[in-house]
Amino acid sequence: MATVNPKMTHSDEIGGPIWLRYAAPQAFFPLAGRLIPWFAALAALLCIVGLYIAFFVAPTDFQQGESYRVIFIHVPAAWMSMFLYVIMAFWAAAGFVLNTRLSGMMASAIAPTGAMFTFVALWSGALWGKPTWGTWWVWDARLTSELILLFLYLGFIALKGAIPDVRRADRAGAILALVGVVNIPIIYFSVQWWNTLHQGASVSLTRAPAMAKTMLLGMLVMALAAWMYSFAVCFARARSIILERERDAAWVESMKGKA
């Protein structure tokens, strides 16, 4: 059980340079609490603007008609699914090397959001594939590697969930995330090569030559919204993880009744 070192006073622990100060859970907790409303508001705002561009401003695609508009959800979700895995692995590795408590908690907080975006990317891809390719699923290289990414997320979450000791869970999760990160390029290129060997280029994601500027703009705004959403949700989840793990710490005890 992680507890605050009794020799250190409250002010000692959260001192130091600014980039280290918030590595302490009790310093990060209120900071995250202050930031969450801002990120949430930005996410909502950007999402509204992005969806407005997506549905009312962006032109209809001359090849795919209206169904292409799925990309405004699909592409940001796919981007986030990959970014978040790398960020998760980064925090996991930082926790493993530097032995900082908060890093492992951040990795745990990011994983469900990453898995969610991976699922959304797959799901929205299927919804787009039905009218465009005529099928919900094809064993396209990108679809397959996204599916494997979902498996990697689920494995990480399952491993952390199966280990009752949080310290061991963090360190075991870190090793798994790092092995996963080393493997992702190998898996990606394997799947790509497998795909070109086994089936002809019957379907491909390459679409009409240049994307209209408003389409790109809508996609970027939606991607920013996804980033803001991820910050808000991951911080909120990190806060609950902090409370759960540090419930016996003095600073949590002293907060009781205040909030």
Added chain:
Amino acid sequence: MRAAFLLVIRRDLQVALRRKGDLLNVLVFFVIVASLFPLGVGPEPNQLRAMAPGVVWVAALLAALLSLPRLFAADHLDGTLEQMLIAARPLPAVVLGKIASHWIVAGLPLALLAPVLGLQYDLPARALGVLAFSVLIGTPVLSLIGAVGAALTLGLRGAGVLVGLLVLPLYIPVLIFGAGAVSASLAGLDPAPHLSLLGAFLAVSSFVGPWAACAALRVSLD
């Protein structure tokens, strides 16, 4: 370092030979899984021949997975593993020895059996040779990657299912190029590129695998 490596191999092989039943179970499982597919998809020879590389390789993956808990679990239960961890011998050598003996017991027999299963699927002689060779150099990768999963899940509840969830996605490249080599030879192409990549996986995983497995063991037994 070499002495520790050889010592662990000898000891693990001795232990494995005293429980031959465990050994045989994995092989029987391998044969049963591969024999189920024709019953599921029908006896059409051409279809079966096209499926054979994938089916045999998937069966090999599952058989390798099934034998993973044996890698560390027994030694963990009776405390031997902890003694190995605190011994003066270098841990990577010990772990590599355990992985090597696991492969001799659970991987090598698969390579010897695979051509027999290939015959059931009416593979030509050349493809049989490629199949045996691809399983021969692919299964050590399965043992090396699997050791990390086995070490991470050591002593956990439901470790058997969990290790599958962790390890199977990482096995995918081996499956792709192992089965790909046989398919290439079936199609009259040169299987060498696939086999070279399998060899590359073997080289990378024999460097990363023991290191990660050692780190995982230290975490699990902390």
